Amino acid sequence: MTPNLDTKPFLDVLAGTRRTVPPLWMMRQAGRYLPEYREVRAKAGGFLNMCFTPELAAEVTLQPIRRFEFDAAIIFSDILVIPYALGRNVAFEAGEGPRLDPLDTPEGIAELKQDADFRQLEPVFEALRRVRAALAPEIALIGFCGAPWTVATYMVAGHGTPDQAPARLLAYRHPQTFAKIIDTLVENSVRYLIGQLDAGADALQIFDTWAGVLPVREFQRWSIEPTRRIVEGVRKQRPGAKIIGFPRGAGALLPAYVAATGVDAVSIDWAAEPELIRRDVQSKVAVQGNLDPLALIAGGSALDAAIDEVLANYASGRLIFNLGHGIQPETPIAHVEQMVKRVRAFGG
Ligand code: CP3
Numbered sequence: 001m002t003p004n005l006d007t008k009p010f011l012d013v014l015a016g017t018r019r020t021v022p023p024l025w026m027m028r029q030a031g032r033y034l035p036e037y038r039e040v041r042a043k044a045g046g047f048l049n050m051c052f053t054p055e056l057a058a059e060v061t062l063q064p065i066r067r068f069e070f071d072a073a074i075i076f077s078d079i080l081v082i083p084y085a086l087g088r089n090v091a092f093e094a095g096e097g098p099r100l101d102p103l104d105t106p107e108g109i110a111e112l113k114q115d116a117d118f119r120q121l122e123p124v125f126e127a128l129r130r131v132r133a134a135l136a137p138e139i140a141l142i143g144f145c146g147a148p149w150t151v152a153t154y155m156v157a158g159h160g161t162p163d164q165a166p167a168r169l170l171a172y173r174h175p176q177t178f179a180k181i182i183d184t185l186v187e188n189s190v191r192y193l194i195g196q197l198d199a200g201a202d203a204l205q206i207f208d209t210w211a212g213v214l215p216v217r218e219f220q221r222w223s224i225e226p227t228r229r230i231v232e233g234v235r236k237q238r239p240g241a242k243i244i245g246f247p248r249g250a251g252a253l254l255p256a257y258v259a260a261t262g263v264d265a266v267s268i269d270w271a272a273e274p275e276l277i278r279r280d281v282q283s284k285v286a287v288q289g290n291l292d293p294l295a296l297i298a299g300g301s302a303l304d305a306a307i308d309e310v311l312a313n314y315a316s317g318r319l320i321f322n323l324g325h326g327i328q329p330e331t332p333i334a335h336v337e338q339m340v341k342r343v344r345a346f347g348g
Contacts, residue, residue, distance in 0.1 A: 007138050010140040010320060014244070016318070022320060025072040032329035079150065086184065104157070112180065133200075140202040197238050212247075212250060242265075245257065246288075251272070266287060277314070290324040297331050
């Protein structure tokens with residue numbers, strides 16, 4: 001039987017087909033801009049509890065799909081569940097972001113567990129199974145993990161930082177020691193991603209939110225190389241796995257990232273340079289992005305213009321329409337509706 005190429009827009013684009021109307025979803029689409037999310041969150045008794053209760057995680061994963069009929073759902077979880085399963089203390093304080101016990105000495109790092117306790121991550125797999133069963137077949141389900149560099153920045157500092165200075169310093173002072181954290185994250189991320197595929201994820205995204213602070217050599221060593229090993233490790237066991245990379249802020253290093261990592265698509269931020277992306281990136285892989293989340297807050301004609309610019313820049317090739325980073329909590333729902341309507345009306 002010939003597969004019907006009209007049925008799965010998101011996966012078609014990842015597999016190599018351009019869609020006239022680009023498939024559409026938003027990073028952080030399950031989140032605080034939705035009143036129905038805030039309602040579940042208020043009752044959940046903590047963010048991690050929500051991630052680890054399959055019924056709640058599945059529910060908030062599906063909320064944005066019901067409202068906006070996006071082409072993909074992303075499983076509700078967090079990149080910091082891996083440090084958690086590695087036995088690190090992880091907490092999310094309301095309004096403050098994540099808090100971990102800092103891991104910034106060679107002695108402390110020598111004691112880091114090598115293997116995550118995957119029983120603790122079983123609820124994420126169960127949530128994936130539930131979501132996949134509830135989703136229409138044409139809507140893709142995305143699993144994810146953080147890239148080792150980005151996860152390490154939180155593990156080392158113990159919290160978010162403006163410039164990831166603690167991890168950068170540790171990597172300069174004790175590169176072998178820092179490499180141990182990265183290696184541990186590579187191995188466990190491979191297992192975690194394979195577990196997500198087996199639980200029903202149709203594609204995977206690797207979030208390297210803080211890739212852009214690294215100088216070229218460090219970018220090669222701490223962003224590209226670990227991501228390449230994860231892609232290779234997953235594909236060794238699941239050869240057809242579809243993987244999207246998001247090295248935020250990589251700029252002119254995006255072509256090198258794509259060539260070395262072997263990802264099927266890259267998510268690009270709003271500062272990406274269109275000509276470079278079209279010529280050296282979109283000619284090889286699909287591109288996902290890159291509406292400025294602040295244009296989505298602004299709305300009106302500024303939003304229309306920003307949407308049209310993304311489409312003009314990238315819709316002539318393989319495009320998955322998305323934001324350049326996560327949607328912000330203060331975004332009006334009406335603006336998301338405006339975006340969905342305008343992208344779906346595109347006829348180019
Ligand atoms: O995209 C989705 O809807 C799926 C869920 C998802 C969350 N975090 C839920 C979340 C995903 C894909 C992530 C990834 C993530 N988590 C990243 C990489 C992507 C990015 O946005 O840069 C990073 C760096 C983290 C770590 C993290 N988790 C931070 C820094 C914070 C605090 C900042 C914030 O937005 O509050 C979180 C908490 C978090 N993760 C929330 C959500 C919905 C907010 C928690 C709440 O509801 O109180």
